[in-house]
Amino acid sequence: MxxxxxxxxxxxxxxxHHEVEACFAMAAQKSGLTVSDDRILAMQGLHKYFVFQTLWEEILGTTTHPEWQMRVDNSYRVFTEVLENHYLTHDITxxxxxxxxxxxxxxxxxxxxxxxxxxxxxxxxxxxxxxxxxxxxxxxxxxxxxxxxxxxxxxxxxxxxxxxxxxxxxxxxxxxxxxxxxxxxxxxxxxxxxxxxxxxxxxxxxxxxxxxxxxxxxxxxxxxxxxxxxxxxxxxxxxxxx
CATH class of the missing domain: 3.40.50.1000 (HAD superfamily/HAD-like)
Incomplete structure (x- = not known):
């Protein structure tokens, strides 16, 4: 049963209506992260901080790069601001x-x-x-x-x-x-x-x-x-x- x-x-x-992807793409653009729409879609459903960790590792080549953590944190911070503003100001059904x-x-x-x-x-x-x-x-x-x-x-x-x-x-x-x-x-x-x-x-x-x-x-x-x-x-x- x-x-x-x-x-x-x-x-x-x-x-x-793909607004999460749009918010992610906006945050990526604002924080200097280059990523395709298809790549963003492929990572839907995953924890967003993990997604930024993965994408910045792909770009910088390693998690030991001196700017990796800073870039991850900055992208995620921008994303949270964009996402919260979206859901606070738009209808949800x-x-x-x-x-x-x-x-x-x-x-x-x-x-x-x-x-x-x-x-x-x-x-x-x-x-x-x-x-x-x-x-x-x-x-x-x-x-x-x-x-x-x-x-x-x-x-x-x-x-x-x-x-x-x-x-x-x-x-x-x-x-x-x-x-x-x-x-x-x-x-x-x-x-x-x-x-x-x-x-x-x-x-x-x-x-x-x-x-x-x-x-x-x-x-x-x-x-x-x-x-x-x-x-x-x-x-x-x-x-x-x-």
């Missing part, structure tokens, strides 16, 4: 089928945990604007009556995606011991990989987020769906067979 669904935020449960899925999960007492490569401040800006922060405690855990039951950011675990730690933290917070009772859902290759790393029952990919189907298929997701709405019949089938 499925007890928990872990879902990515930007592009999966939160509508994303759920993705297609998200609210319908949440309603189904509540009816069938399946817990909802949102995971994200964002850091806590930006995550909370988004959650608050959507009304999903209401009722969560200081550890960002809710109750059966809150919209979501847990929120986990990549800066709150040892390592972000593609590692399994955010999913495993959600399981621990919500007292789920068996990963075969968990379905992970996301719209990036790193989302898929984290679900497999956590040994989830299914690691589901969505093609209506940041990555099109042809970019997700090579990573062999358990299922490739067009929207969260399509997950409901999958869950219904699992429920009736359990």
């Amino acid at each position: 499925i007890q928990l669904i872990t879902l990515d935020m930007a592009g999966t449960t939160v509508t994303d 759920p993705t297609e089928g998200c609210l319908e899925l949440f309603e189904y999960l509540h009816i069938h007492q399946i817990k909802i945990a949102l995971t994200t490569g964002f850091y806590r401040k930006v995550c909370n800006i988004i959650l608050e604007k959507l009304g999903w922060l209401e009722g969560l405690d200081d550890t960002h855990v809710g109750t059966a009556s809150t919209t979501i039951q847990a929120s986990i950011t990549s800066d709150e675990v040892e390592k972000g995606r593609p590692h399994p730690f955010m999913i495993q933290k959600a399981m621990n917070l919500l007292h789920i011991s068996d990963p075969q009772q968990v379905i992970n859902v996301g719209d990036t290759p790193s989302d898929i990989q984290s679900g497999f790393a956590a040994n989830c029952r299914l690691s589901v990919a969505l093609s209506n987020g940041t990555h099109a189907a042809d970019l997700l298929t090579p990573h062999n997701p358990s299922l490739l769906l067009g929207s969260l709405h399509e997950l409901i019949p999958v869950l219904e089938d699992l429920r009736t067979r359990s």
Whole structure:
């Protein structure tokens, strides 16, 4: 029986018009980092500080370069300023089928945990604007009556995606011991990989987020769906067979 669904935020449960990529590209340009749009897209879903570490290492050739740390920190600082301003000043909406899925999960007492490569401040800006922060405690855990039951950011675990730690933290917070009772859902290759790393029952990919189907298929997701709405019949089938 499925007890928990872990879902990515930007592009999966939160509508994303490639604004994260745009914010990243703007921060890169402002901080002197040369990077292509395709490279930025390929690293979606990863912790953004790690992304800047990786990109500056590629440019400078090594992490021991005397300017590497300074450039990483500066790029990340500019990115956080751009990103926070964007989400504070723009509308934020759920993705297609998200609210319908949440309603189904509540009816069938399946817990909802949102995971994200964002850091806590930006995550909370988004959650608050959507009304999903209401009722969560200081550890960002809710109750059966809150919209979501847990929120986990990549800066709150040892390592972000593609590692399994955010999913495993959600399981621990919500007292789920068996990963075969968990379905992970996301719209990036790193989302898929984290679900497999956590040994989830299914690691589901969505093609209506940041990555099109042809970019997700090579990573062999358990299922490739067009929207969260399509997950409901999958869950219904699992429920009736359990």
